[in-house]
Amino acid sequence: MERVPELLKSKIMSADEAAQLIRTGMTIGVSGFTSVGYPKAVPDALVRSGHARDLTICVGAAVGDEIDGAMVRAGLVKKRYAHQSHKDLRNAINAGTVGYSDVHISHFPMHMNQHTGPKIDVAVVECTAVSEQGLYLAASGGSADAAVRNADKVIVEVNETLPEGLAGMHDIFEIGLPPHARIIPITKPDDRVGTPYIPCPPEKIAAIVLTDRRDEPQKFKPYSKATKTIGENVVKFLKQEIAAGRLPENPGPIQSGVGSVGNAVLSCLASSGFHGLSMYTEVMQDSALNLIEQGVFDFVSTSSIALGEENRRRFYENIDYFKDKILLRPQEITNHPEVVRRLGVISLNTPIEVDIYGNVNSTHIMGTKMMNGIGGSGDFARNARVCIFATESVAKGGLISCIVPMVSHVDQTEHDVQVIITEQGIADLRWKTPRERAELIIENCAHPDYRPMLREYYEHALDVAAGKQTPHDLAQALSWHQRFLATGTMKP
Numbered sequence: 001m002e003r004v005p006e007l008l009k010s011k012i013m014s015a016d017e018a019a020q021l022i023r024t025g026m027t028i029g030v031s032g033f034t035s036v037g038y039p040k041a042v043p044d045a046l047v048r049s050g051h052a053r054d055l056t057i058c059v060g061a062a063v064g065d066e067i068d069g070a071m072v073r074a075g076l077v078k079k080r081y082a083h084q085s086h087k088d089l090r091n092a093i094n095a096g097t098v099g100y101s102d103v104h105i106s107h108f109p110m111h112m113n114q115h116t117g118p119k120i121d122v123a124v125v126e127c128t129a130v131s132e133q134g135l136y137l138a139a140s141g142g143s144a145d146a147a148v149r150n151a152d153k154v155i156v157e158v159n160e161t162l163p164e165g166l167a168g169m170h171d172i173f174e175i176g177l178p179p180h181a182r183i184i185p186i187t188k189p190d191d192r193v194g195t196p197y198i199p200c201p202p203e204k205i206a207a208i209v210l211t212d213r214r215d216e217p218q219k220f221k222p223y224s225k226a227t228k229t230i231g232e233n234v235v236k237f238l239k240q241e242i243a244a245g246r247l248p249e250n251p252g253p254i255q256s257g258v259g260s261v262g263n264a265v266l267s268c269l270a271s272s273g274f275h276g277l278s279m280y281t282e283v284m285q286d287s288a289l290n291l292i293e294q295g296v297f298d299f300v301s302t303s304s305i306a307l308g309e310e311n312r313r314r315f316y317e318n319i320d321y322f323k324d325k326i327l328l329r330p331q332e333i334t335n336h337p338e339v340v341r342r343l344g345v346i347s348l349n350t351p352i353e354v355d356i357y358g359n360v361n362s363t364h365i366m367g368t369k370m371m372n373g374i375g376g377s378g379d380f381a382r383n384a385r386v387c388i389f390a391t392e393s394v395a396k397g398g399l400i401s402c403i404v405p406m407v408s409h410v411d412q413t414e415h416d417v418q419v420i421i422t423e424q425g426i427a428d429l430r431w432k433t434p435r436e437r438a439e440l441i442i443e444n445c446a447h448p449d450y451r452p453m454l455r456e457y458y459e460h461a462l463d464v465a466a467g468k469q470t471p472h473d474l475a476q477a478l479s480w481h482q483r484f485l486a487t488g489t490m491k492p
Contacts, residue, residue, distance in 0.1 A: 001136075001167050003129040003158050004208060011208045018155050018207035019045035022052045026121040029112070029147025030059040030067060033304035033331065034085075034258055034283050037140030038063035039124045039157045040213040047074045054078040056118055060108055060143035060331045061282075061304070061375065062086060064216045072098060081117070082108040082143075083373040094369050102363060105282060105376035106335035109146035113177060122206075123151035125198075128166040130156050130208060134197035136167040139215070140304040141330045145172050145198045153206040161212050165319035168196045170328045175336075186339050189253050189278045189301040190327065217309040220286060221260040223267065226392045229423040230261070231268025234348065234390060237419065237426050239272075241386070252344035253280035255380050256288070258306065261350040263287045265390055269296050280345050282334045282376045284326065286311045292325050301327045303334040335379040347380035351389045351412075353402050354420055354445070356438040356458060357470055358429045360389055360412040366481050367408030374411050381416040393422040393447035399489040401450040403441060405457045406477035420445050434470040449491070453480075 004012065019042050022028060032038025038059070043066040046052055053076050061083040062068060068086035071077050080089060082103035092098040103111065111117055125144050129136040137144055138159055148154055173194030175181050185193050241247040254277060256262045267287040269277070276298050279288060284302040289311050291297045305326065307315055315322055333339065340347075351360045352371060362377050364370060381387045389412070391402050402422070414434070420427040425444035429437045442454045457476065465471035480490045 001129050001164050003160065005130070005132055007132055008130060008202060008205065008208060011205055012210060013207050015041035015045040015209045015211070016049070018042050018209050019049060020051070021153065021155060021206055022046060022055070022122055024051075024053045025055075026052065027056040027058060027118040029120040029123040029143070029151055030057060030063065031125040031137065031140065031142055031144035031147065032059055032063040033061040033140035033142035034306040035062055035064045035216045035218065036304045036306050037126050037138035037142065037215065038067060039126045039155075040064065040066045041157055041209050041211045042124050042155055043067045043071055046076060047071055050074060050076070052076065057081070058112065058120065058143070058147065060105060062372070083375045085372045090370060090372070100370065102370070102373045104335075104374060104378050105331050106337065106379040109143045109330065109332040112143065112146040112150050115150070120147055120151040122153055122155060123147040124155045124157070126157045126159055128159065128162045128164065130158060130205070131197065132202055134195070134199045136197050137170050137328070138162055139166060139328070141170060141172075141328045141334070142303060143331055145174070145330045146332070148198050148200050149174070154200060154204050155207045155209065156205055157209045157211045159211050159213070161214055163316050163319045165323055169323055169326060170196050172196070172198050172330060173333055175332065184333060184336060184339050186333070187342065189280045189343065190299045192327070217312055218285065218306045220263050220308060223264045226423040227261055227264035228268065230390050230392065230421060231265040233421045233423070233426055234265055234388065235268055235272045237388070237421065237428075238346070247386070250276055252346055252385055253278045253301075255279065255281040255345050255347045255384070256283075256285070257349035257375065257377055258283040258285065259350055261390065261392070262348060265348060266291070270294055272296075280334070280339070280343050282331060289315060292322065299325055299327070301329060301334065303329055303331045331376070335376045337379065337383040340380055340383040344385035345380060345383070346386045346388070347384035348388050348390060349377040349380065351391050351402070353404050353407050354389060354391065354441065355404050355407040356441050356454060357434045358414040358417045358420065358437050358441065359407050359410050360417055361407040361409045362411040364409035366485060367478070378412060381412045387416060387418040388421060389417055389419070390421040393424050393445060394449070398447070398449060399491070400484060401447060401480065401490050403446040403450065403454065404480055405454065406472060408478060408481050435468070
């Protein structure tokens, strides 16, 4: 495939020239998802020139330093939507210098399509190639299709380091808007229902920039004894469900949240004895690539291929092998409740903390400091066949308990959370009353250092609570968080 057809070659220009199309106060829609497939040259040119400030950046998930780091440090970003994970952006959000509104991954493109927020002035999109029909994206889907659809003009970065085999790995499907939204005809993860490119008329393309800058490789923490045990407990739970007849021998597609814990947990499937499984997820990480090669996964449907340096090289060098086993979709499709519910997805996500009644905090440290955002965990938690939240029982070397009397911020309520798994054990919360949940979570999931403290709080709450359905002592419910802020540990 020719990366730029003859018809469009007149639009090729430098990144500095293309950046001049962006002006102060504009809203920019950006491709990329988990630091994969995002533009790099034009953001870098914006930082060098500094001519455009007070920008609103709309991108479905975290992107690399060129946008979420350098542009923030240069003071160019006024607001940022939706998910993020860069430390400099996070610090700016928590300092109040960058405005941030957290949004469910599946909802964000819909909000752009419904024009509930600012109008997209310019879309900046990294591609493998561009054609007269449209844009062949890089190794992510994200919200790029919505950005292109709603932008007044489009700047395309054609990354010539990407293998041409990426072209064709995407499946772009437009749902449309209610009351005439289309049914999404996906009945299994490998169903193709759209086009391999984002439709985009040539006249909408304002600039094409040729680039050779690679994505930032994902960095995962080494597997620990705790994360390995968590993974083993996840496998144990799945096998128990199969034995009880609640899941088939080949259980439904698996979703795994991004991050080191999810990557480690998923890797435990390699020795599980499972074969021929599939994924329907938003992010494919290192462990999933390995599981494809090992025959554990037959197929992965995802919105991003977020790999470490070595695995990324292996993926690109063997693109023809993986091309029939991986499909890239927009985030609105990977996370859509309709499809998640129909396929019977088993969701695996990592919380910041869980309380004794099964409420989950996925976003805020000590109730006020934004971490990364809710991402897709809420999309899957409410709609999955089985919703699992897996975490180590403690953090910061034991200074923080991840099982607390009351979460300091609620993202997933007790109504959505079905199973809690730590290295200590499994708490199946389905059909359990709040008090039954409390007993299970404390006994099965809490760290031994904090288990007596949790028992003491719960027994005290039973004595003083105004109602016994969900007993709390409101004066003490957040005292663990207050103690940590005052002393640096939740321990007395």
